[in-house]
Amino acid sequence: MNIILLGPPGAGKGTQARALVEERDMIQLSTGDMLREARSSGTEMGKIVADVMDRGDLVTDEIVIGLIREKLEGDKKGGFIFDGFPRTLAQADALEALLAEEGEKLDAVIELRVRDEVLVDRIVGRSTCGSCGEVYHDTTKPIPADGHCTVCGGTEFKRRADDNEDSLKNRLMEYYKKTSPLLGYYHVKGNLKRVDGLAEMKVVKASIAAILDK
Numbered sequence: 438m439n440i441i442l443l444g445p446p447g448a449g450k451g452t453q454a455r456a457l458v459e460e461r462d463m464i465q466l467s468t469g470d471m472l473r474e475a476r477s478s479g480t481e482m483g484k485i486v487a488d489v490m491d492r493g494d495l496v497t498d499e500i501v502i503g504l505i506r507e508k509l510e511g512d513k514k515g516g517f518i519f520d521g522f523p524r525t526l527a528q529a530d531a532l533e534a535l536l537a538e539e540g541e542k543l544d545a546v547i548e549l550r551v552r553d554e555v556l557v558d559r560i561v562g563r564s565t566c567g568s569c570g571e572v573y574h575d576t577t578k579p580i581p582a583d584g585h586c587t588v589c590g591g592t593e594f595k596r597r598a599d600d601n602e603d604s605l606k607n608r609l610m611e612y613y614k615k616t617s618p619l620l621g622y623y624h625v626k627g628n629l630k631r632v633d634g635l636a637e638m639k640v641v642k643a644s645i646a647a648i649l650d651k
């Protein structure tokens with residue numbers, strides 16, 4: 438089963454993708470994580486995308502499609518969760534073609550619906566475990582009082598360079614201009630499903646499970 442999690446920055450795509458990996462042996466393909474990894478390992482591509490990401494602009498289609506192409510050729514396990522990809526119509530077309538080349542198809546596109554007003558709080562309150570990538574939030578999912586990650590026991594937590602209000606405004610603008618047209622695109626194709634992303638994390642998780650188990 439191959440699915441897309443679609444929604445603005447802070448909608449909960451990464452949080453829900455990690456839950457699916459744990460429970461269904463699926464593979465999370467987050468282009469944001471891949472780009473951050475390229476930056477931290479100092480590759481040429483990482484240097485090119487650094488400023489673009491910090492501003493909250495979109496990286497070129499060519500770069501992100503290249504990243505996804507490499508991953509689709511490997512082991513497919515329980516299927517792919519596309520998290521933060523596609524973000525433009527060109528990326529959506531490329532994904533369809535790449536999946537077809539692998540004899541695969543898209544089973545569902547799940548929109549996490551949220552209100553813009555909650556996003557600032559979600560983004561500025563976010564931190565991530567430096568070892569395993571578990572996502573925390575200062576109020577809704579705080580780091581345990583003993584300072585250890587609940588998943589791996591790690592003690593280092595990071596905040597993202599683009600998790601500030603200015604960059605978030607730009608990320609949201611990019612979402613409405615370039616990514617939200619995908620909602621209409623997938624609706625017409627018949628794969629779009631909507632989930633209330635404002636509900637508690639475990640409720641969102643159950644709503645997604647209900648769609649996948651149908």
Ligand code: AP5
Nearest residue numbers: 446447448449450451452468469496521559563573574638
């Ligand atoms: P990317 O890393 O994809 O960031 P994003 O889309 O802005 O999304 P986020 O990771 O910020 O949010 P999320 O929806 O995963 O929320 P999360 O689960 O963490 O992209 C970063 C940059 O890379 C882009 O700006 C662009 O430059 C580039 N890029 C990436 N992909 C690209 C592409 N395809 N094309 C071009 N450029 C690309 O949750 C957020 C917080 O809320 C957490 O603290 C969490 O604990 C909390 N939370 C989650 N769910 C709930 C809930 N139900 N209730 C309460 N709190 C919740």
Ligand code: ZN
Nearest residue numbers: 566569586589
């Ligand atoms: Zn961890």
